[in-house]
Amino acid sequence: MSIVRRLSLLPVIIILLTLGCAEKSVEQGKEKPHVRGIIxxxxEERGQVLIDNKEDGGVDSGPIWISLNKDSELIIEEEIVTVSLNETLVGRSAEVWINGVIAQSYPPQTKAVKMVIH
Structure with a gap:
């Protein structure tokens, strides 16, 4: 294949890569929560809540301790708040998105990127 033909394909490849990346970022915004259940x-000492994690379909996958980073997003009753986690949240439903790192303890522990409490 000549250099001219290869160079003419370059803009097409760049456009396809750009479109592929754009779709992925939209999908990530709609990603399902990693942890879902009742607090x-x-x-208090660690500022963590224990969530009885339920997978889709109601399957119990066990409890997990969740804490917040400094830049985590906490949403309570559809409002972004700046308060920390506390005992008043016990008994409420929560959805949590994490960065993928889970400590291998029992129960496991992780930090939330985003937490929505209903």
Whole structure:
């Protein structure tokens, strides 16, 4: 294949790559929560809540401790708040998005990127 033909394909390849990346970022915004369930406990010293994690279909996958980073987004009743986690959240439903790192303890522990409490 000549250099001219290869160079003429370059803009097409760049456009396809750009469109592929744009779709992925839209999908990430609609990503399902990694943890979903009822907050069953609060640990004041560590600022963590214990969530009884339920997978889609109601399958119980066990409890997990969740804490917030400094730049985590906390949404309570559809309003972004700047308060920290506390004992008043026990008994409420929560959805949590994480960065993928989970400590291998029992129960496991992780930090939320985003937490929505209903």
């Amino acid at each position: 069953t406990d609060f640990e």
